[in-house]
Amino acid sequence: MAIMEEIKAVHVGLGPLGSRIVRHIVEERRGIRYVGALDISPDIVGRDLGEVAEVGRELGIRVSDDPEKVFSETKPDIAIYTTTSFARDVFSQMEPAIRNGVNVITTCEQLVYPRYAAPELAEKYDSLAKQYGVTVLGTGINPGFLMDVLPIVLTLGCTRVERIEVTRRMDAGVRRKPFQKKIGVSMEPNEFREAVSSGKITGHVGLEESISLIAEALGWKLDEIRVERVEPVIAEEEEVSSQFFTVRPGQVKGLKQEAFGIVDGRDRIHLYFTAYLGASPSFDEVRIEGSPPINARVSPCWHGDEGTVAVVVNLIPTVMNAPAGVLTMIDIIPVSFKSGNVARFVRK
Numbered sequence: 001m002a003i004m005e006e007i008k009a010v011h012v013g014l015g016p017l018g019s020r021i022v023r024h025i026v027e028e029r030r031g032i033r034y035v036g037a038l039d040i041s042p043d044i045v046g047r048d049l050g051e052v053a054e055v056g057r058e059l060g061i062r063v064s065d066d067p068e069k070v071f072s073e074t075k076p077d078i079a080i081y082t083t084t085s086f087a088r089d090v091f092s093q094m095e096p097a098i099r100n101g102v103n104v105i106t107t108c109e110q111l112v113y114p115r116y117a118a119p120e121l122a123e124k125y126d127s128l129a130k131q132y133g134v135t136v137l138g139t140g141i142n143p144g145f146l147m148d149v150l151p152i153v154l155t156l157g158c159t160r161v162e163r164i165e166v167t168r169r170m171d172a173g174v175r176r177k178p179f180q181k182k183i184g185v186s187m188e189p190n191e192f193r194e195a196v197s198s199g200k201i202t203g204h205v206g207l208e209e210s211i212s213l214i215a216e217a218l219g220w221k222l223d224e225i226r227v228e229r230v231e232p233v234i235a236e237e238e239e240v241s242s243q244f245f246t247v248r249p250g251q252v253k254g255l256k257q258e259a260f261g262i263v264d265g266r267d268r269i270h271l272y273f274t275a276y277l278g279a280s281p282s283f284d285e286v287r288i289e290g291s292p293p294i295n296a297r298v299s300p301c302w303h304g305d306e307g308t309v310a311v312v313v314n315l316i317p318t319v320m321n322a323p324a325g326v327l328t329m330i331d332i333i334p335v336s337f338k339s340g341n342v343a344r345f346v347r348k
């Protein structure tokens with residue numbers, strides 16, 4: 001078997017997360033070399049990648065806004081997309097990569113299970129990816145790992161699974177500023193509710209995708225996915241603050257959200273996501289009702305940004321080794337409890 005010496009990468013979307021991935025790859029990893037970078041922001045395009053990502057030195061790569069040119073000239077092995085949460089947008093953004101035979105890994109939340117939000121596009125781009133022999137994978141820390149892959153993998157050691165409950169309670173104070181902003185930190189409660197109604201605050205994007213992924217892995221047929229309204233978490237007696245915001249009593253310090261996967265008329269999947277300044281203890285917890293019963297807790301909660309960087313970079317070789325198509329994490333890590341007729345999981 002031939003061993004590759006170096007993976008050539010192009011980065012697309014140099015916001016806080018993209019820049020952090022670039023810094024990590026450049027400063028701490030061997031075997032991945034950037035050959036190009038793309039963004040659409042006029043503040044970023046034309047500048048050196050090292051400067052934009054704050055690597056501390058120039059990398060000799062100008063950030064471009066011309067995907068066709070970058071992909072056809074640099075012929076990378078992988079394109080890393082950290083641009084948007086929405087499938088509709090990211091699929092069209094990644095088309096030039098696919099048509100140039102470039103594998104794609106993205107943190108786009110809806111791409112973790114694209115058949116939920118955009119079934120027609122998932123099918124269309126699955127065919128396109130197969131036509132060009134490339135793999136497309138949506139992943140990240142959550143969705144992509146904590147509230148789906150982790151419980152799925154834990155069910156592997158169970159002979160029976162009745163119900164899965166996953167809680168992520170995050171101290172938002174350690175997250176980047178855009179994250180704190182998008183969970184409404186320092187808003188007044190009425191302002192928060194208006195922002196939810198107008199769609200300015202979406203809550204955690206990915207609960208539907210995580211539930212879909214768990215159900216598919218175990219072979220549970222979902223009657224329905226029910227996502228409850230996003231609710232604010234209000235600071236009560238004391239002021240709380242982060243590097244970026246100060247929250248007075250009565251103001252919003254974060255949000256909470258619950259989602260249910262209804263199977264056989266029961267809520268057999270329950271996800272509870274909450275993120276606010278000063279959450280203590282913070283944790284990620286998976287409880288499996290079944291045999292044996294499982295109660296697995298990671299505390300403090302997994303650091304979302306660092307975890308996302310790790311998941312993306314660690315999966316690059318996996319994506320390159322995987323078969324062509326638009327895949328999900330359970331295509332590449334197919335280990336879980338198998339409900340019902342075990343034979344139906346065999347793909348011939």
Ligand SMILES: NC(=O)c1ccc[n+]([C@@H]2O[C@H](COP(=O)([O-])OP(=O)(O)OC[C@H]3O[C@@H](n4cnc5c(N)ncnc54)[C@H](OP(=O)(O)O)[C@@H]3O)[C@@H](O)[C@H]2O)c1
Pocket residue numbers: 012013014015016017018019038039040041042082083084085086093107108109139140141142143144178304305308
């Ligand atoms: N799955 C997970 O666990 C996970 C974890 C963390 C983050 N995420 C997601 O990953 C994405 C990136 O995070 P972030 O905080 O860095 O987001 P961000 O601040 O919105 O940065 C995105 C960057 O991509 C640029 N961009 C937008 N459309 C583009 C296009 N068509 N081509 C090239 N560049 C484009 C944006 O430019 P403009 O600013 O001009 O639009 C911006 O510079 C977000 O959607 C976030 O929700 C997922």
